[in-house]
Each structure stands twice: as structure tokens, then as C-alpha cells.
Amino acid sequence: MTAKKIRGWQIIALIIIIAGILLSGWAAHQQDTSKRSELLLNTRLAQTGITPSNIGALTGSAADLNSPEYIALKMHLVQIRANVPSVRFAYLIGQRQDGTIFFYADSEPSTSKDYSPPGQVYTEAPAGASMVFLTGKMVSEGPVSDRWGTWVTGFTPITDPITGKVIAVMGMDVDATDWNLEIFRQCLPTLIVTFLILLLVLAFTLFQQRAQEDARRIAQAQEVLRESEEKYHDLLENASDLIQSVKPDGTFVFVNRAWCDILGYTKDELQNITLFDIIHPDSQAHCMETFKRVVSGEKINDVEAKFVGKNGNVIVVEGNANCRFIDGIPVESRSIFRDITERKRMEEQNAKLIHDLEVANNELKDFAYIVSHDLKAPLRAIGSLSQWLYADYKDKIDQDGKVQLDLLVNRVNRMQSLIEGILEYSRVGRVSEVKEVINPNKLIGEIIESLSPPSNISIVVDSLLPDVYYEKTRIRQVFANLIGNAIKYMDKPMGEIHIGCMQDGGYWKFSVKDNGPGIDKKYYDRVFQIFQTLHARDEIESTGIGLTIVKKVIEMYGGKIWIESELGKGSTFYFTIPIQGTAPVGGNGGSDI
Amino acid sequence: MTVLKSILLVEDDIVDMMSVKRALKDINVTNPLYHVENGEEALEFLRDKEKPRPTIILLDLNMPKMGGIEFLSIMKKDEAIKRIPVVILTTSRAEYDKIQSYNLGVAGYMIKPVDYHQFMEVIRAMCMYWTLSEVSE
Numbered sequence: 041m042t043a044k045k046i047r048g049w050q051i052i053a054l055i056i057i058i059a060g061i062l063l064s065g066w067a068a069h070q071q072d073t074s075k076r077s078e079l080l081l082n083t084r085l086a087q088t089g090i091t092p093s094n095i096g097a098l099t100g101s102a103a104d105l106n107s108p109e110y111i112a113l114k115m116h117l118v119q120i121r122a123n124v125p126s127v128r129f130a131y132l133i134g135q136r137q138d139g140t141i142f143f144y145a146d147s148e149p150s151t152s153k154d155y156s157p158p159g160q161v162y163t164e165a166p167a168g169a170s171m172v173f174l175t176g177k178m179v180s181e182g183p184v185s186d187r188w189g190t191w192v193t194g195f196t197p198i199t200d201p202i203t204g205k206v207i208a209v210m211g212m213d214v215d216a217t218d219w220n221l222e223i224f225r226q227c228l229p230t231l232i233v234t235f236l237i238l239l240l241v242l243a244f245t246l247f248q249q250r251a252q253e254d255a256r257r258i259a260q261a262q263e264v265l266r267e268s269e270e271k272y273h274d275l276l277e278n279a280s281d282l283i284q285s286v287k288p289d290g291t292f293v294f295v296n297r298a299w300c301d302i303l304g305y306t307k308d309e310l311q312n313i314t315l316f317d318i319i320h321p322d323s324q325a326h327c328m329e330t331f332k333r334v335v336s337g338e339k340i341n342d343v344e345a346k347f348v349g350k351n352g353n354v355i356v357v358e359g360n361a362n363c364r365f366i367d368g369i370p371v372e373s374r375s376i377f378r379d380i381t382e383r384k385r386m387e388e389q390n391a392k393l394i395h396d397l398e399v400a401n402n403e404l405k406d407f408a409y410i411v412s413h414d415l416k417a418p419l420r421a422i423g424s425l426s427q428w429l430y431a432d433y434k435d436k437i438d439q440d441g442k443v444q445l446d447l448l449v450n451r452v453n454r455m456q457s458l459i460e461g462i463l464e465y466s467r468v469g470r471v472s473e474v475k476e477v478i479n480p481n482k483l484i485g486e487i488i489e490s491l492s493p494p495s496n497i498s499i500v501v502d503s504l505l506p507d508v509y510y511e512k513t514r515i516r517q518v519f520a521n522l523i524g525n526a527i528k529y530m531d532k533p534m535g536e537i538h539i540g541c542m543q544d545g546g547y548w549k550f551s552v553k554d555n556g557p558g559i560d561k562k563y564y565d566r567v568f569q570i571f572q573t574l575h576a577r578d579e580i581e582s583t584g585i586g587l588t589i590v591k592k593v594i595e596m597y598g599g600k601i602w603i604e605s606e607l608g609k610g611s612t613f614y615f616t617i618p619i620q621g622t623a624p625v626g627g628n629g630g631s632d633i
Numbered sequence: 634m635t636v637l638k639s640i641l642l643v644e645d646d647i648v649d650m651m652s653v654k655r656a657l658k659d660i661n662v663t664n665p666l667y668h669v670e671n672g673e674e675a676l677e678f679l680r681d682k683e684k685p686r687p688t689i690i691l692l693d694l695n696m697p698k699m700g701g702i703e704f705l706s707i708m709k710k711d712e713a714i715k716r717i718p719v720v721i722l723t724t725s726r727a728e729y730d731k732i733q734s735y736n737l738g739v740a741g742y743m744i745k746p747v748d749y750h751q752f753m754e755v756i757r758a759m760c761m762y763w764t765l766s767e768v769s770e
Contacts, residue, residue, distance in 0.1 A: 414695075416724045416747070421648035424749040428655065449748070456747045463726075 049245040053238060060234025064227045071226040076180035079194035079214060084178065086120040086130060087196045087210040095198060095208045100134050100142055101159035110158060113145045120212075121147035129154070129188070129213040132198075133162055135173045135206075141165040144208055154188050162186075172197050172209045183216035190216040282357060282377040288335045288370045290314035302379055304350035320346035320354055334361045335370040343375070355381045408466045415459055423452040454583075458571070461585030465570070468592045473511040480505035480519070480550075483512070484539060487520045493527045497535030505541045506548055508617065514593045519552075521586035522613050526554035528582070529575075547599060547616035555610040564603045590615070638764075639665040641687035643675045643704065644722070645696045652749060653691065653722075656756040672699025676707060679714045687717060689763050692739075694723040694730055702730075705737040718766075720759060 094109040104110040113132060120130045131146035141162045148155040156162075162169075168181035172195045182192030191213040197206040276283050277296050282303075285294040292310040300307060303318055319327045323346040330343055339362040347355050359377035363370045426448045430437060437445070481501060488499050508515065519539075526537045538553040559567060559574070566572050568591045573584040594601045597617045605611035640657075644650050650668055657666060667687065669675045675692075676699075678684050694701035701721065709715045718740040723730065731742055743759065746752045 417646055417649070420652075420724070420745060420747045420752075421646065423747050424648055424652050424752070427749040428651075452747060 049241070052241055052245075056234060056238050056241060060231065060238070063234065064230045067227045067230045068223045071223045075214075075219065075222065076192070076194065079192065079212060080178045080180055080196065082120075082124050082127065083194040083196040083210050083212045086116075086124075086212065087198055089116050089120075090132070090198060090208075090210065092198055092200055092207060095132070095134075095144065096200070098134075098144055098158070100136070100144060102157060104144070104158040110145060114147075117145055117147040118149075124212075126214050126218065127212050128191070128215050129211070131156065131211050131213075132208050133165065133169060133211055134208045135170070139170065141169055141173075166193060168193070169195055169209055169211065173206050176204075176206050182214075183219065188213075192216055192219045279376075281359070282379065283375070284315075284377075285372045285374050286315045286331075287372055290316050290331075293372050302349065302355060303347060304353065309350070318347050318349070320348045322346050330361065331373065334363050334373045334375075337363060337365070337370075343377070345377070347377075355379050356384045357381075404466065408463055411459055411462060416456065419452055419455055419459070423449055426452070457583045458585070461583040461589075465585055465589050465592065468514065468517075468589055468596065473513055475509055475511055478508050478510060478512050478515050480508065480515070480541075483516060484519055484523070487516065487523055491520070491524055491527060493535075496533060497527055497530055497537065499523065499537040500539070502538050502540040503542075505539070505550075508548065510597065510617070514596075518590050518593050518615070521590045522552040525586060526552060526556060526611075529556050530554065531557045543619070544616060546619050548619055549614060549616045551612050551614050553610065553612040558607040558609050559603060559605040559611050560607055561605070564605075567603070568601070638688040639667060639685050641675065641678065641690045642666055642668045643670075643672065643690060643696070643701070644668065644693045645670045646693070649693070649722075649745065652745075652752055653756065656749075656753040657760070659753055660757045660760065662756075662760050671696040672701065672704030672707075675699075675704055679708070679717075680711075686714075689740075690717055690719045691722045692719050694721060694725055694734075702733050702737065705734065705739065709737055718763070 090113065094113060097107065097109045098104045098113075117130045117132065121127055124130075127147075129147055132144040133141050134144050135141050143156040143160045143162060144158055146156045150157070164186040166181045166184045166186075168179040171177075172179050176197045176199060178194070178196045180192065180194045183190050184193070185191075193214075194212045196210045198208045198210060199205060200207050276294075279296055280298050282299040283294075283296040284292065284299055286292055291314050295305075295307070295310060305313065305318075315331070316324070316328075327345050330340060330345075334340060339360070341360040342358070343361050344356070344358045347357055349355065356379075357377035358380050359375055361373055361375035363373045365371060426445050430442060430445045481504065484499075484501060484505070493499060523537060523539075527535070532555050536555045538551075540551045540553070542549050563574055567574065568587050569584075570588040571584040573582045575582065591601050594615045594617065599616040599618065601613065601615040603611055603613055642650060642653055644653070654666060654668075657664070665685070667678065667684070669678050675690070679686075692701045692704065701723070705719065708717075708719075715738075719738075720741040720743060721730075721734050721739050722743050722745060724745050726744060734742055741759070743755050746755060
């Protein structure tokens with residue numbers, strides 16, 4: 041498209057150039073013709089001043105120099121030369137019988153180097169001169185060159201008034217350079233006009249091109265703008281947040297789809313309502329205040345408000361608002377709100393749940409206290425009373441009665457242990473204790489000492505155990521229960537208990553291994569459940585709470601506990617605890633933190 | 634053991650009261666034992682000029698109307714009776730109860746054993762200590 045246009049203006053320029061050249065050529069030709077006529081006219085005028093009879097008196101040789109006719113002729117020629125400034129030479133030539141052309145006289149003084157004495161042959165005389173002698177008609181010729189220069193020459197015949205024969209020819213030379221310059225000068229306006237027209241055409245073409253380019257650019261920019269506007273409009277329109285633009289008087293300029301959907305108004309209905317219609321009475325005062333601040337130029341990022349929809353539905357929103365100003369005057373406020381009704385509801389629900397949980401927790405704490413006192417007190421009373429019964433009525437109660445009373449006391453003691461177990465279990469994770477660097481090697485030594493295992497059981501710590509950073513009482517409970525169980529249930533004459541530790545990713549993996557009776561796979565889960573024992577209580581006195589506490593402690597620390605066991609050969613209890621529980625200040629066990 | 638030295642037991646549980654009485658009898662302590670059922674009654678007893686001034690108070694913590702801790706906090710502000718030694722006799726092992734009790738200047742904190750024989754031993758140890766310890770009148 042552009043190439044075609046360029047070709048178009050190129051053709052126009054070419055036509056103008058050609059027209060200019062033709063016009064200039066024509067003007068030059070015209071000028072040339074008119075100048076030749078002028079030259080011939082001058083020649084003719086000069087010729088009229090020459091008496092043909094005077095020429096007849098000349099011989100056409102040096103002998104003429106002193107004749108009065110020659111002198112008169114010479115004078116005449118000099119005068120012509122002086123009168124017509126454009127003429128360089130004026131001369132009179134004749135033709136001999138053999139056709140050679142010679143000078144009768146010229147306008148040059150005899151001292152001039154261009155002087156031609158009478159009789160000098162004009163060897164390079166132009167063909168026009170001979171033609172004048174032959175035809176007797178005026179001729180202009182040139183530019184032609186001769187020994188004196190390049191000339192345009194006008195020749196006029198001088199005829200014998202009687203015979204009509206051409207007896208001499210009057211010649212006038214005009215310098216071709218001047219001649220051409222003159223013609224050129226005459227053509228110059230045409231050329232200038234041509235050039236100016238060309239320039240104009242070029243300028244116009246360029247301007248037009250520029251205008252077209254501009255128009256194209258503007259169109260392109262408009263397209264981009266339109267696309268961009270559409271994009272942003274879509275973005276606003278399809279946003280799930282409520283977007284609104286409101287004039288300072290509260291009327292709506294723009295709201296997006298989500299706004300309409302949530303508040304239940306159509307875009308047409310917006311004309312009939314203002315911002316203040318959608319604000320819930322609860323938030324009216326607060327919103328007016330906020331709106332005032334926004335239109336006075338403040339940008340508010342934490343607006344929270346209650347809106348009320350067309351159908352009376354109440355929604356809670358939060359968002360931000362600012363205002364657009366033109367020349368310092370507020371034009372429209374722009375706000376984006378998010379519907380947080382559900383979140384608010386959830387928050388309230390969560391707060392209620394947390395409150396309920398706190399209440400429940402407190403109740404549980406109270407419950408633990410009640411258990412410790414109110415359940416233990418009657419228990420103690422039963423124990424005491426049964427002992428007093430036996431003591432006070434010894435003579436009335438037989439052996440069977442005594443056994444039954446003993447069993448009664450035994451069961452009271454067992455119940456006492458269970459209650460203590462529940463209390464201990466409930467204390468895990470509830471009673472907070474300060475964490476400290478624990479050296480398990482040292483701790484296990486203390487535990488073994490307090491458990492005082494029988495001499496047939498050896499307890500070996502296989503590898504040096506790493507320091508850990510946890511609550512000491514909890515870690516003690518874990519090891520004491522696991523080692524205690526291994527001792528309590530040992531059924532081999534030579535009992536062996538091994539304690540080890542290795543790193544497993546971000547955890548320490550501890551193990552307590554025994555060569556005791558082992559645990560059937562189907563009971564792996566059961567042993568960790570509260571009050572679950574695998575033996576009759578009268579066989580081995582156990583509350584069934586120890587492993588439950590161990591599991592609770594380990595899980596509270598984010599670790600795991602599991603069993604690997606083979607019936608009859610022994611069990612290994614593994615548990616993991618996160619290494620990050622290790623003290624930030626590394627060091628040996630027992631060091632101060 | 635001076636016959637005059639009397640003991641005040643503040644206890645709501647009748648079996649616990651019987652336990653104390655029986656234990657004292659079993660270890661042949663003949664000092665007079667007075668019994669009230671809660672903190673309010675104890676304060677009344679102590680402030681009554683007609684009643685004998687006990688040389689030791691055995692105090693339960695959990696009682697109706699006025700518990701042991703509340704009783705202690707009032708008693709320790711009363712110039713006339715605040716120097717009477719108080720020994721807590723309770724079932725609560727809670728650390729919080731122990732701390733509160735010692736903060737209020739108790740002379741001892743005993744946990745009631747379930748087994749009567751152990752209970753008797755506790756009472757015996759207590760009496761041995763307080764028969765040797767001088768009290769301020």
C-alpha cells in the first residue's frame with residue numbers, strides 16, 4: 041500500500057520534471073529565436089548604414105587601408121560595436137570568385153590582437169556565410185567556433201542596388217557564453233517554478249504520508265486502548281470482589297457484576313439508589329465518616345462495613361477505598377470490597393468453639409481435681425472401713441471373710457492406682473514444664489536406679505544417646521514406662537534389655553528392646569489403649585495406663601511409636617522425636633541452657 | 634505429752650474424721666480432739682473464748698461452705714490465732730494446692746493414704762513431731 045503510494049508520487053515528480061524540462065527547453069528555444077531575430081535586426085539596421093557603392097570601391101586587400109571608403113566603413117563598424125553592447129565583433133565580408141571568404145573590414149582597432157586587416161581570408165567562416173552569398177537571405181548561425189572564440193553570428197547580405205547581386209555580407213558576433221547565459225537566465229524562472237512545484241509536490245506527498253502514518257498510528261493506539269479498556273473492564277466486571285465507583289453525592293458511577301449479584305440490584309436500578317441505601321444501619325455512622333475521609337483525599341485500606349442488599353440480605357465486607365480528583369475536586373470514590381460474611385461467621389463460630397473448648401478444658405481440669413478428691417475420698421473410706429471391720433470383729437469373721445476383706449482392700453488400692461493413672465495422663469500436655477537439655481544416658485541411669493531391676497536382668501545402652509531438648513519429666517515418663525514394662529513382664533531367666541538410638545531423617549529414633557514374652561501382632565494397637573492390659577490384673581498388677589501416657593507424650597512432640605515383636609522371643613518398642621527439639625546451643629548433656 | 638494440748642480437726646468427711654480419731658487411739662494419743670466440719674465452724678471455734686485453744690490444727694482443703702485455703706487466708710490475718718500451727722491433711726497432690734498452702738504459712742502438707750495402716754503411720758509421725766516441737770501460746 042505504501043509502496044504503491046511512493047510509486048504514485050514518484051510518477052508525479054517525473055512528470056513535473058519532464059514538463060519542467062520541456063517548458064524550459066521551449067522557453068530557451070523561444071528565447072534563442074527571439075534573440076536571433078534581434079541579432080538579425082541589429083545586423084540589418086547596421087547594414088542599412090552602409091552604402092553599397094562604397095563597397096564596390098574597395099579591393100578587399102591591404103590597399104584599401106587608406107581609402108576613404110574603408111575608413112568610413114571602419115568608423116561605421118566601430119560605432120555599431122559601441123552602440124550594441126552585446127555585439128563583440130561587427131564586420132563586413134566578401135567572397136572571391138573561388139568562393140573564399142575574406143574581410144573587407146571589422147570593428148577592431150588595428151592594435152587589437154583580434155584585428156583582421158582587409159583581405160584576410162576567413163578560413164573557418166561558417167557555412168551560413170556562404171549560404172548568404174548564395175541565397176541573398178539573412179541567416180543566424182551558431183554557436184560555432186573560430187580562431188577568436190565561440191559565437192552566435194548573424195549574417196545580412198548587402199546587395200548591389202542595380203544588379204541585386206550580393207556584394208558583401210554584414211556579420212555580427214555575439215559571445216556564445218553570454219548568449220547561452222542570457223537564454224539560461226530567461227529559462228531560470230521556468231526552472232525555478234518547476235523546482236518549486238516539485239518541492240511543493242514532494243512536501244505535500246510527505247505531509248500526506250505523515251498524516252496517513254499518524255492516522256494509522258492513532259487508529260492503532262485507539263485499538264490498543266480499546267482492547268486494554270475492554271481487558272480492564274472485563275477484569276473489574278468479572279472480579280469476585282465487589283467493585284464500586286461512587287460520586288461524592290453518593291450516586292453510583294460504576295459497579296461490577298459481583299456487586300450486583302451479591303446485593304441483588306440490576307445495573308438499571310442503580311439510578312434510583314445511592315451508596316447510603318446499601319449501608320446497613322449498624323454501619324451507617326462509621327461508613328459516612330469513612331466516605332468523608334475518602335472524598336477528602338485519604339486512602340483507606342481497612343474499611344469494614346455491613347451492606348444490606350435489595351432483598352434485605354446483610355453482608356459483611358472489608359476492603360479499601362480511595363478517590364479520584366480532577367483539579368483538586370473529588371470526582372468519584374473507588375472501592376473494592378470482599379464479601380467476608382462467611383469468614384466472619386466462621387470467625388465467630390471459631391471464637392465460640394475456642395471458648396467452648398476453653399470451658400471444656402477447664403471442666404476437664406476441674407474434673408481431674410474432682411476425681412482426685414471426690415472419688416478417692418469414698419475409696420479411702422471403703423478401704424479404712426473394711427480394715428476396721430476386720431480389726432473390730434476379728435473374732436466374728438472367719439478365714440473366708442478375712443480373704444474377702446483383703447480382696448476388697450486390694451481392689452480399693454487398684455482403683456486408687458487407676459485414678460492416679462487418669463490424673464497423670466490428664467496432666468500430660470496440660471501442665472507445662474520448662475524444656476531443658478537432657479542427657480538420656482544420665483537419665484536412664486537414674487531410671488534404672490529407681491526401678492531397681494532384679495539381678496537376672498541386664499540393661500545395656502548400646503550406643504551413646506544424643507542430647508535432646510524437651511521437658512525432663514515427660515522424657516523420664518517415656519523411658520521409665522518402656523524400661524519398667526520390659527522388667528515387669530520379663531519371663532526369661534537371663535533378661536536382656538537394650539536401649540539404642542539412631543538418626544532417621546529429622547528425627548531421633550530410639551529403641552527399647554527386650555527378650556521377654558513378645559506381643560502378638562494383633563495386640564500391637566491394643567497395648568497403647570488406656571486401661572488395656574494383656575495379662576489378668578491379679579497375675580501382674582498393671583493399670584494399663586503407662587503405654588498410653590508414653591504414646592501421648594511422643595505424639596505431642598510430633599513423633600511416632602510402634603512395636604516390632606516376635607512371640608516368645610521379645611519385643612522392641614521404637615519411638616521417634618524431632619531433632620529440632622535439640623537445644624539450639626549444642627553441648628553435652630546436663631549443660632546449662 | 635501434756636494432757637492439756639488439744640487438737641482441732643477441720644474435716645467434712647465422717648470416715649476421715651473416724652480415721653483420725655481411731656489412729657490417735659491406736660497410737661495411744663489421748664490429747665483431746667475437737668472436730669468441726671468446715672472453715673466457718675473452725676473460725677467460730679477458734680474465736681470462741683469458751684472453747685479451748687488448740688495447739689495444732691489438722692486441716693482438710695476441700696470442704697463445703699469454706700474450704701481450707703480460704704480458712705487459712707482469714708486465720709493468718711487474725712493476730713489472736715495466726716500462730717497456731719496448721720498441718721494440711723488432704724487427698725490433693727496438685728502442686729498448686731501445695732504452693733498456696735505453704736504461701737499461707739502451713740507447718741506441713743500430708744496426703745491421706747488410702748490404706749488405713751499407712752494413715753496411722755502418718756498420724757503417728759505427726760504426733761511425734763508435735764509432741765517434741767515447742768508451740769507459742
